[in-house]
Amino acid sequence: MTSIAAHCRPVAELPLRDAREWVAKVRSALEQGERLVTLFGRKADAEGAVLTAVLQAGGGELHVLRAATTLEQGWHTLTRDFPAAQCFEREVHEQLGVRIADHPWLKPIRFEGKNLRKMKDYPFYKLAGKEVHEVAVGPIHAGIIEPGSFRFMCLGETVHHLEIQLGYQHRGVEALLLRGDPRSLAPLVETIAGDTSIGHAWAYCAAIEALAGLSPREEIEASRAVGLELERIAMHLSGLSGLASDIGFQQGASSYGRLRTTAINTSMRLCGSRFGRGWLRPGGSRAAMDAGVAEIARANLSLIGRDVAIINDCFLSALTVQHRFQGVGTVTKQQALELGLVGMAARASGVPIDQRSFGAGSYGRIPMKTSVEESGDCWARALLRIREIDCSLQWLTAALDRFPAFAPVCEAVGALAPGQFVVSVCEGWRGEIVHCLETDGLGKLLHYKVQDPSLRNWFGLALALRRNEISDFPICNKSFDLSYCGNDL
Amino acid sequence: MFKSLKVRKNQGWQFIVDLTTAVPAGFRGRPVIAEKPCARGCVECSKVCPTKAIALDSVRIDLARCIFCNECALACPEDKIEFTSETRMGSATPEGLVIVSGRARPTPVATSSALKKLFGRSLKLRQVSAGGCNGCELELNALANVNFDLQRYGIEWVASPRHADGLVLSGPLTQNMADALQLAWDAMPEPRFVVSFGACALSGGPFMDSPALDRAFLDRFKPALFVPGCPPHPLTFIAAILDLLGVE
């Protein structure tokens, strides 16, 4: 079994239901406690769309429900009862023009297609009242960071509502993925969210391999997991450095920052890129680790482990850190579940979802502990990242014991099977990355749907700000550490 | 207090002493094309290149397009192409970015006496990401960390375009960012200049064929500096900007 879930089914075995029946099926699965992993549509013809919902049961099994509808008929929104569906329904509406009846918040996700360039048209809500005021921030922010617009609706210093308008980063990824040989898309996939190159590349590779009927050898999977965990450590360190700098805690900013350098330079030793570019390819892994490089990697990991403990101790015991983070930007467990938050944002609110916990492949041979925090505030999100760094370091040390060397390997990937639907889910450092591919009767790619965890978690940030002070926005934002381009595609 | 001292002791000195000669071990940087003939009729390298960076006859790699994926080197039956860990490859002109066999490095960045006079001792930069994937943005942030410490040269990032002398642009320039980018540029006082950072800004990179881009800004305002890479290594930027400003 492969390390990340890749569920492949012949399209013929997935009945195309009527939209009404499909909605009822999705509802009943959700009522029984399944989780919505994704929901999207593709154009079928001028008037019609094919809809897909992927659900996950508690044990990790994925199942797929499909439907056919016309743009005009559409469906009656799920969002009112299951807010987790909100971003998916908005996306289907924006991409295809499918009617979603009674959706409470049918605003553009990323201003693509016919919405391109209409950034000024975003229908912000208004807060009415005598002394309320609005603060608009962005799209260009003060630091070196991707663009996005934030509109704070405040009474005094207190934010009552934050609305987030995204789309500035829209590059047309999904359309580009349908050009050229589907087996050669790795360089493009690695830039969907460039801080998660390994995570997205793995979701892509697993999907292509499933379509080509290939299951990669143990050492290929292990090498990929090493890349994924290094990426996680590096980005968690980067986030902690940013959090420390946002509260003026310079020792944290510089120490976590330089340890990140050590982590990304370790990736560079193995694959030539500080961002893991070129590490994964369908059918293989190009990371090269001989005895010399392995020794450097081990030394770097133990240096990170030793030094991170020293700065963690200083950081977590500082009253200023506790004071700024505790009780700020809280998302309750209930809210996280309702909104369908994923990854570290969910785990910091007491929702223990982690695709690695199902123990498949490399994560079965060396289990990964799932870290969970309960308080759902900035403190929990920072603490969770600290814990996850430790878990990943331990995992990597065990993995390097088992695999003292990696040679670049690439197995030939044959033609993709015709008429298949595949969904792959990879637990990247932010959360689950979902790629869905469908081939036509000739084995050509008919559709490629990409989902970065940020798509779902941005709403978590908006909610976290409610009844918080506007001056706490930077730390709330950094504690979620979401991707703009991952949302905008 | 003791914890803080312990961190300080543990941290030691982290800065890279000489940024102009540092070579990052393992980095896939500037390519070299060997001076040997290609197999007859062979087009393997240009065929696999995802960004159409390679022209043939004889083999040339345009670093404005190259994303350093290594596909060409692996595809070449003659092992003609090799990527070195050399980071120095910025250029002041697009032509200077073309690597040919027999020419080991791109045209070095010539010092601009005008820019040297204005900004040689103090340069304030504003960064704008117009579709960047956060690779370039992270590397630009890294320039200010304790390892690279670019501030030692009087080069600093500023929050407002009003305080900036240079605009460092990353990303392929999306349509949805076109207006905001123009606004930021308009807010910058003269004299000012553009630095194009990363394959996406230089050529559109992996997104060059997308209709969601609008690159007209770069036709109106020609960059003074081109920094190739995907993302570029911080050292690539440092060498290029120091050369441009004549900083020693």
Ligand code: SF4
């Ligand atoms: S390394 Fe550069 S030139 Fe070679 S295939 Fe990749 S993008 Fe093209």
